[in-house]
Amino acid sequence: MAKIFVENKPYEVDAKQNLLHACLSLGFDLPYFCWHPALGSVGACRQCAVKQFKNEQDITGKLTMACMAPASEGTRISIQDADAAEFRRAVIQGLMLNHPHDCPVCDEGGECHLQDMTVMTGHSHRTYNSPKRTFKNQYLGPFINHEMNRCIQCQRCVRYYREYAGGDDLNAFRLRDTVFFGRAEDGVLENEFSGNLVEVCPTGVFTDATLKHHYTRKWDLQMAPSVCTHCALGCNTTVGERYGSMRRVVNRYNHEVNGYFLCDRGRFGYEFTNSPARLKEPMMRGAVVSKSAALESITVGGRAIGIGSPRASLESNYALRQLVGAERFYAGVSGAEGTAVAAALSILKSGAVPSASLLDVEQADGVLVLGEDVLNVAPLMALRLRQSLRNAPMRAAKKFNIPPWLDHAVREMVQDQQGPLFIASPYATKLDAVATATERAAPDDIARLGFAIANAIDRGAPEVAELSEETRTLAASIAHALLGAERPLVISGASCLSTAVVEAAAQVAWALHRQGRAQTRIAFTMPEANTFGLALLESKTLADALKEDGIDTAIVLENDLFRRAPEHLVREFFEKVPHVVVLDCLPTLTTAAAEFVLPAGTAAETSGTLVNSEGRAQRFLRAFVPSGSVQESWRWIRDIAVAGGRTDCAWQTLDQIIAAMAQDCPALREVPEAAPARDEAGKIAREPDRYSGRTSMLANITVHEPKPPQDVDSALAFSMESGFRPAPAPLIPFFWAPGWNSIQATNKYQTEVGGPLRGGDPGTRLVAASVQAAEYFREIPAAFRPAAGEWLVCPAFHIFGSEELSRHAPGIAELTPKPYIALNPVDAEVLGLHAGDAVQVTLDGVTGVVPAILRADLPRGVACLPAGLPPFEGCALPSPGKLALAKPEFSVRGTP
């Protein structure tokens, strides 16, 4: 801590930070452009000028850039000083010379940092009458709109895109006042985190292209705190609605989870909510029926089973479990997935190494990835992992007294040094480019490598038999690097569906821990938003359910079983079960096969709790009341129960069902802590103060201004009236502060800039590491030997396409790959295959034909299919399969 003086008043601030950071943390309004809490300072825009004085006697002072000056002990500054204020006004005036007259048609308008700063500095009158420079725009893909005239050359976009996110197809071109920020030529931005440009760019140069299709100003959005459901990381989002449809997703800062950024799948996948295919009314044998007719016809007796879902909320899964009874409830995941997830969960509970939050990932300084394509499975983890690579080299910067926030100096110092990162995976991943060493191998070999590393770290860990010399050397060098780290991290997960890989990862982490690396962390990526939550609730899987006989009713919760098991098995199951009830938001093969379909709400339309891959329970709250008969799945299940005369499932509010769940399930005891209950938090408006059109938007239907819906589930109101208390962190519906209309208002909600939210970051950890170290695993798989004529078909993950719901968003659909099978060129030669040839693939009893692509990075005997895409979405990969050159008449499922 250091004492600094602002306008001659003393304040305690963080001495390791710069003055801009200090001033904003103290709550002062000081304009800035080029500085960003996650990107550091470069002093490019000259907007943050303050007057700095030598001592108490100095009354002249000098102008200095607050973002470039350390907040060292005794610093005296003035923000209000007339020279400083005039300087800042003049800088904006300069920026405005070329700025187009666009605000009314600019998507940034109303949440524009440039507008805010212009108002803050008081520049209000334009005197410049000469021609303005102009640019042609570029097509940047389905997500980002480009309007280059509005640029103020702050450089944030390229710094974020290139230096932070590791992209290389966005750059600054030309010079002087004609610097252009864009691509070398029109085309889709390649980086998976391009959507953050929308928030990073302080102007309307980069805006959300999906929002443009149904444009709404921020002040007109009805918003709520939500959690991204497109992967298991559970990034915090703010979802916005207008006129009954979902309009956009923006980042909701959570220091420990997603920080300032989201991935493009999470930001742009929301459009599935608006899909015209959405199920809106109950259906009975394909025909729409009334709610009461549907509920009357569904009977749940002693021979009913429930199949839960890793993409449904804890509450909905719990409700179904209560309806059918715990012993007749099954987690709706494949058997192999259930086993791998259970292994990961038990490791986190029984081992002494805690699971890593995404903040821990960013702070790691030596990382081993076992069997994961982090970027495509857990996108944001890859972004934070990328930042961690600077930690080891930055320790050197400390020696030269370069503060970490002085971005260019640090980057000069670090150059292209990277901290240790080792990746072992079945195929080359995008992160390989920044890895110290990589290994491509089949899952069993990856596990063996892991066990060998553990053994090299701690001789007490079992040795791996028949290890090749190469692997031994690699393992030794990885072990050496990890031992040299202060905060080593092991990343693995369920992508290989291999217990051995998961255990090998734990073995490495535990070995490090036993060697005194107390800061060791382990991160497991998980397949879906609530995989861990479901696993905490139930361990029996779909594989067990499919084997059951004598079932009269199966209730399937938000789950497409055809993605969980091979088609023929699911069809057989449906044939033997007379009544199938499916709750879902979009039509699937499962809803098509069901007798009853009940329309379930999506995350933006409902409230509930999800447990992310870190084991953190997080509450999401609805932004709006959906149209039609759509409601939370748990409410449908309650209605079924109540219609059947049950009284034990009559929960009326979210808090009631959460309380019941916490009481019934010891593993979920802490769930109520994830967010304050309805009555604890006062009243919080979902709509900004300036929400418009209240007396007009429904006037075409009725002029009597219907009472807004009441929310019995949370403190959030469908209104613009708030109580007096500030919203607790988990319930902040949007970031806004007087004078700060853009997302930069986040500053006003943090304990200090870039730190935790006031009152603590949202969410509560359900899984804690044990105090006692667990025993090492002794079972080590044998090396992978490809069988003749058989391939180990592994899943290749795609950020756009592998996830079920986001695929229904048009932008994501556009970038989803076509089906393919990838194999090693040598293997292809053996088969007599060329790139593009149709290959007949048989695995798990499913046969399909897909074109071949050749990838030299694949190990011999390993082939890859895109995960989650037809025709093999139901097969649990990896799985052994047979490949053959397709006969021309053969074709994909269903089509003759």
Add this chain to the structure above:
Amino acid sequence: MFSLLRSLWGVFLHAFHKRVTIQYPEEKAVLAPRYRGRIVLSRDPDGGERCVACNLCAVVCPTDCISLQATEDEHGRRFPEWFRINFSRCIFCGFCEEACPTYAIQLTPDFEMGEFYRKNLVYEKEDLMISGPGKYPDYNFWRVAGVAIGGKAKGEAEREAAPTDLHSLLP
């Protein structure tokens, strides 16, 4: 006593003053163009729709009686897909006209809007649009805006330089 008589006298004299009360509705009042009556949406001098669906009128409206949805044509010109004013709520304060950056929304001297049913006071875009520029004959927002639309490419707006040639090597 005296002041009382003086006041009575003054009132009495008014009987001989010129009448300001007119025999409405037989006789119509002459209202200034700036009178704040029925709201219209005007067109720019080229006949195009002026409103760019910026939502400023809606947000400034103290009774929240304006709502609209923005959309764009295939050349990037933004306009309201629909535009609704609930005149049963409007207090004719004229804030919308003040806020409008394009002179699209204007209050007119027509105040004869009485209806028996409130729902008839809900005006949609087709009820609000007029065929001319109203009180501001010359202004055309798109001619000064930086956004390109059909018929106006980058660099063709008023006081705009030609688009920067990114391939030029000259400084």
